[in-house]
Amino acid sequence: MNGKILVLTALESELDKSRAPAEIEVIFTGVGKINTTIATLQAVQAMQPKLVVNYGTAGKLNTKLNGLVEVSDVIQRDMNAExxxxxxxxxxxxDLDRLVSGQRGVICGSGDSFVTSTDPWLVANNVDIVDMELFAIAQVCLRHGIRWRAFKFITDDANDFAHEHWTANVANGQDLFWDAMKGVKV
Structure with missing residues (x-):
């Protein structure tokens, strides 16, 4: 696959891989940073892509956001070694605290928890959206010298109803993502 675009997403329920154009390979990583790190490392080593794109769902903290957003920066929201x-x-x-895609967009906080309430630390750090995989993908890409981009579909408000809204909306961003990918080049 040398030179193609690799799309990584956590779950099959998020993205129909049969819709991918010939130059795009889709791999499902599983949920969370550890599963995602393992899957990303395996895929990057086997396929040697020029660009890795993460597509997934996200909860929003920034109330102005809806639909599909692109990520500019990602931080680890759950790394707490104080x-x-x-x-x-x-x-x-x-050197690995904040990873930058090189694109304009939102700030994502990745962590191994499903966010269901306001966290003052996230607000203080201007985090717009939360997910569970992107930091792992971006870190593997950084270590292997591969460009990365990320598109997240807003499924919920990261509140008490987040799990219900995520379940209802998990597959609703596919059309927006595949449309956005038409403009993505290696």
């Missing part, structure tokens, strides 16, 4: 390092920072690895 007092060794401030929340969001991996101790002894300060």
């Amino acid at each position: 007092p060794l390092a401030p929340r969001g920072r991996t101790p002894f690895a300060p």
